[in-house]
Amino acid sequence: MPDRPTIVLFTRDLRVSDHPALAAAARSGRPVVCLFVLDRAIRDGAARNRLSYLGDALRDLRGGLRRLGGDLVVRSGDTVTETLRLAAATGADRVNLSADVSAFAARRAARLREAGEEQRIGVCTYPGVTVVPPGAVAPADGDHYRVFTPYWRAWESVPWRVPVPAPARLDPLPGVEPGAVPRRLADSGAGPLSPRRQRGGEARARRRMDAWLAAACADYERVHDELAADATSRLSADLRFGCVSPLELAAAARGHPACASFVRQLAWRDFHHQVCAAFPDLPRRDYRRRDAAWRSDESGFAAWREGRTGLPVVDAGMRQLLDEGFMHNRARLLTAAFLTRRLRVHWKRGGDHFHAALTDGDIADNYGNWQWVGGTGNDTRPNRSFNLLRQSRRFDPDGAYIRRFVPELADQAAPVVHAPWQAERPVPGYPAPLLDEGG
Structure with missing residues (x-):
């Protein structure tokens, strides 16, 4: 038989x-x-x-x-x-x-x-799906790590499995109708279809990975937070869909001494996955109850969603999301901080909006990061504050990132790019800030 x-x-x-x-x-x-x-x-x-x-x-x-x-x-x-x-x-x-x-x-x-x-x-x-499987490392007093730093130490020390090559050949079963991949699959979805969204597939993903490891990864530690540099790997969607093996990527990057900071980001990804495995309600319910006083602010939420808050670094990030289906990681932190810390709108509303637009939208990473920023997640400093104007000046000092995505400010000098409300005259077409960030 x-x-x-x-x-x-x-x-x-x-x-x-x-x-x-x-x-x-x-x-x-x-x-x-x-x-x-x-x-x-x-x-x-x-x-x-x-x-x-x-x-x-x-x-x-x-x-x-x-x-x-x-x-x-x-x-x-x-x-x-x-x-x-x-x-x-x-x-x-x-x-x-x-x-x-x-x-x-x-x-x-x-x-x-x-x-x-x-x-x-x-x-x-x-x-x-991860470098280190959820549950492969755990603290002595629980089923998962609740704080990143001890997880990171355990993650670094545990042996990794060896990546397996693609099979040399598959023995198919004849007579099975393969079925078609819908040509317009996105028509059944919701949310924006970004004009400059990333294309998918293992072949494209491997080219991105190879190019990243060959050159850009070496500068990651120095420039990864610079908004205009766009010096992140752009592999997040490839990882989300498994077109790149996270283990293969981590093992290759681990061999580059200059890529240590990038490997740490892959550990953060694994950290959120082991949290989500232990707490599957991560997208819906506070990981840590903080009894925060959330507000209902529909007009503010709409302005944030459309990139019309009047705070340029936030608006640039939100418009990048609409344009590319992607947002720089530092901009994700700042836009989330504006919504949850300044407008006091619940983290889940922001997380849901991101999840409806991001090509790399991943349950564990997206909602784990939103809860971290919102003060209900794995941050050991739940009352952490963000001076968004200071962050804007630090990580986009020339205003190049803002000008790229906020054309109303394209011809403005750097001080006005960061704080249009401080201009001698109102900037045409650009809104007054919902909340003045001050100097």
């Missing part, structure tokens, strides 16, 4: 390199059926920028699998239902997938295991 096939269920691990679930299936010698399900529960109403990236990534993944002799089967519907339907049609008795941390991913895996057990289908999860 021929070997029964293994289904490799792709979720947000859309690559063939360093994919432990795929590599294990290929090593077994069984036929391999690769599957991605466009799950309506997360597709309909998802950020259009992410759906656009997803379409690119699925087409690229299909090409990569075909070059190995396999293919990508694409289905629409409920992930568990469609996976079991494919297993019944192909005779598969095993499903491999990457472990993930969100509440949705945990429910999906639990449902798949329960239904698989009833039908005698084994379900096996593998690492691949």
Whole structure:
């Protein structure tokens, strides 16, 4: 009797390199059926920028699998239902997938295991979404680290697994209809479709990674906070969709002494993922209760969302988000601080808006960072204050970042670029600040 096939269920691990679930299936010698399900529960109403990236990534993944002799089967519907339907049609008795941390991913895996057990289908999860799997390091007195610094020390000291190469070949199962990747996947989503959004797929992601490691990473420590320098890796969306292996990236960067600060950022990503694994309500509920006095300010929230607050560094960040589906990390901190610390609007409203627009929108990272800024998360100084004007002058001293995204200020001198309300005359077309940041 021929070997029964293994289904490799792709979720947000859309690559063939360093994919432990795929590599294990290929090593077994069984036929391999690769599957991605466009799950309506997360597709309909998802950020259009992410759906656009997803379409690119699925087409690229299909090409990569075909070059190995396999293919990508694409289905629409409920992930568990469609996976079991494919297993019944192909005779598969095993499903491999990457472990993930969100509440949705945990429910999906639990449902798949329960239904698989009833039908005698084994379900096996593998690492691949983070560098160090959530739970691989934990304090003596708990299930996860609540503060970054001790987590960072443990993260640095624990042995990492070795990245696995892409399979040399896949043994496909003939006769399976692959299905189509929708050409206009973003049409089913919500939120802006940014004109300068990042394109997706493993091939593009690897080119970005290689270029970053070859040159720009060496300057990361010196210039990564400079807003106009745009000196971040731009790999966040590639990591979010798994088009780049976080482990492969971290291992390569670890070999560059000048990239230590960048490796630390990958540890922050893992930190938020282990928090989310232990506290799946991270996008919805305060991680630490602070009894903050939040305000309802619809006009202020709308001005913030549209980049019309009158505080240029905040407006530049919000307009970059609309234009690119991306925002510089320092600008994310400042825009979040303005909404939560100055307007006192709840962190979840800001987090939801970011999640609806960011191509790299990741449950753990996005909401973990919003709670950190809002004072309800993992910051050990929940009452931390931000002088936004001082931050603007420090990290955009010439005003180049602001001029790039706020054309009303393009011909203004540096002092006015940072504080238009201090100009001798009002700047035409630019609003008065919602809250004067002063000098």
